Amino acid sequence: MGRRAGKTSGVGDVVVLAALLGLAGGVVVPTTYGDVNGVELPTSFIGGAVFDRIYTFKGIPYAAPPVGDLRWRPPQDPAGWTGVRDAAQFGARCPQVADIQAPPGSPLNELVTYRSNSSSEDCLFLNVYTPNVSSAADLPVMLWLHGGGMGLGTADTYPAEIPTSLNNVVMVTINYRLGNLGFLPTRDAETDGNVGLMDMAKALQWVQANIWNFGGDPNRVTIFGQSGGAWGVSLLVMSPETRGLYRRAISQSGVAGIPTSRRGDTTKTETLAASLNCTTTSFDDMMSCLRSKPALDLLTYDPTVPIVGGRFLPDGLWDLMYKKQVNEVDYLLGTNNDDYGYGLLAAVPQVTADGLDRTVFEEILPAQLKYVADQFPGGNVDSIVQPTIDQYMDSDSDDPIYTREQFIELMTDSWFAAPTVLMAQAEAAHGDSRVYQYEFQHRTSVFSERPSYTKADHGDELHYMFGIPLLRDDTGASWKYSFTQEERDLSLNMMAYWVNFAANGDPSDSTGAARMRDLVTWPRYMTSSQSYLKLDVTSSADVRLRESNMKFWNEEVPRLLGKDVKTSGAEKSTWSFLLVAFSAVVSLLQ
Structure with missing residues (x-):
């Protein structure tokens, strides 16, 4: 880290150049591929903004269009340009199965409304948001990986201008190839099929070479993401191919405890080829045929899975953790207490306002647990059904409300909390890594349509991380949404924690902050204490999040599914995760 390859001018030179070119309200910044002209954005629409204006640079190509023969190939350098490239508009979003x-x-x-004008396979663009384009600013850098189960989503829906206007930070959002275009098993030893992950790494290489000219410090790069983007963060942390490209990582409701494909297993690719009338007898001919097909014809509703056993991910995900x-990086990671409490629960229609019948619970459980078993090759889902019932259910209870509560907790634990704890333990084992x-x-007040039993649902924290409670309406005189003042404070606190961590490796260390906040001290997670922060309008520290359940999913379940696991205690023993946005989209399409 720390290369200054793109550093060629300071803010004074940039402003003079903009004036000479007649670019009113814009600012020109050099990159290794050519100069870009950004937009000076007033921040009057953001309540309490520290900066009265920031600079945005949109639609910057960080890789060549992955089309034609470059489809399913490692991302290549983009073509350079002469003159000044306009960076006022977002580039195209990547093709995906649904909106x-x-x-x-x-x-x-x-958070979900497209701000790009089109979808195209030529989609490898990034966007930079900065309060200071001086190459001497040395601000921490946060690179966002969008959610959507690595099969949906786009960078342009996330309003990174809001947290940038409130904090001393440079934010970068990126597109990366999705679904079968980003994660199709091949026999290419360079990729193993993980080209979507390679896109993320390519964007980080662009940041290392260029971010200094946008006011950022390449020695303080944090990758962060939510849901499928959080999977991406964790997969980069697991990959030896990405060492040195970032210093810190943040995963929000997602660590990649997910099913995978094994390197060399091209069954999925052959099935897709057969459905499109491509030959499967010759691998090279099959890939040539698939490369000739329109991008949208290649997308399916199958869950997106990474490929393990190759260069990028050398072993199974559970094994790596x-x-x-x-x-060895600093890692901030966590979950919501009802990550499976409302949006994802729509995929389980048996759960109703009246609860969940105990008999129905036991009938649907094997299908829900198959996703867990599929993470362990050769694992039999039947071996974990009864132990899961024993772990979560009182033997004599048939109360449907209780059964619904336990089902939601079971799914939240297995898909979200347990993999997060396993990764925290893996990273904390490296003594120099701060975790x-x-x-x-927090149950958000503006979501009045939510049932009373839902607390913090999957994705709720995004509103606070991206400062949505602080938006002003069109007049600038009133708030756009009816969040409470406590919730606006929670948003400011959460952004402060995240940026403090990116800047200093400690969410409680406000050194260099643009605005000081009176924050509850966030204790470091250690393998011994396992401390965590209960993040709410009034936050507090605690230890050992649902310890018995975590041991069940991270020790007993893998053992039952064929892993050699050394248990860490004698508590009741009795793992994870599906496409987040994928589940919601499928339920809407049914």
């Missing part, structure tokens, strides 16, 4: 929509008037629209074979765990617990 995600929110109810009219919902603040969720601020359990064996502590992860890159911080959280559980977001």
